[in-house]
Amino acid sequence: MNQPQRSSEDVAKRQARFNRSTRTHWLHFAPHRARVMELILLGRELSSGGRFVALGAGNCNDLELPRLIDAFEEVHLVDIDPAALSAAADRQGVTAAAGLRLHAPVDLTGIANRVSEWKTALPSLADVRQAVVESQQAAVPALRTKFDLVLSSCLLSQLVGYATDRLGGERHPGFRELVCEIRRRHLALMLDLLAPGGTGLLISDLVSSDSREDLSRVPEHELPALVRKLARDGNFFSGLYPDALLAAMQNEPTAAREATDVRMLSPWIWRLGPLRTFLVYAIRFRKRLLMTESQNLFGQ
Helix, strand or coil: CECCCCCCCCHHHHHHHHHHHHCCCCCCCHHHHHHHHHHHHCCCCCCCCCEEEEECCCCCCCCCHHHHHHHCCEEEEECCCHHHHHHHHHHCCCCCCCCEEEECCCCCCCCHHHHHHHHCCCCCHHHHHHHHHHHHHCCCCCCCCCEEEEEEECCHHHHHHHHHHHHCCCCCCCHHHHHHHHHHHHHHHHHHHEEEEEEEEEEEEEEECCCCCCHHHCCHHHHHHHHHHHHHHCCCECCCCHHHHHHHHHHCHHHHHHEEEEEEEEEEEEECCCCCEEEEEEEEEEECCCHHHHHHHCCC
């Protein structure tokens, strides 16, 4: 499986550097952005309003903010990098939009500070397990509202990568525990932020052209078969194979209790910039209605 290189930077500084390096890639993102916007706005053609939040929004190169502001009463953008969000709103001309809310810096793992302490030496298994406990106990971001649509777009791989690169690879005895905890917390966070009946849209990159040089040349109709081949070859970002996420939605207690109508959507190609391409897929789900709301909905 693909492994990031070990980094000596703080998590927040590393993310800010990445955002600066991709800030000018708006044109490269165009096909990916069109697909993301299509998934966000699906079914909203005849209605508007409600609240939308994008987790890890960063440079917003995959979002058309004016269209979102037209489609939703409130648009919330969350990231660990305040400068990226401010610059994105400015570039898209929506800084003064009444419905726009920026939330930064926000640590979506709950353990960014802890992981940043691991930059000089490999953490022990006890260190990793302590981080897992801290992640489980960390409060969710205080956004003070619930949302009709929660988007996580190519964020989970970053959260996993920025933590696990400090472990020096999969051979670390705490690797799997940390990956599973980051994934569990992220799914739980999305569900926590959703209003009952709201929609979650989790988009994840699976593999990059770093290990599949021909990725940009694969026809779209062949991508589902490629996903299966990557599984057989063990060539995908750790913990992010679609079946693993779907299993987590079914088996992890919070997701199993609160998520319904879970569907994997067709994969596509994302060109991050002139040099790197990613294979991307999406999972759409809804948060269950409360029993009383379900009864009211059906007139019981």
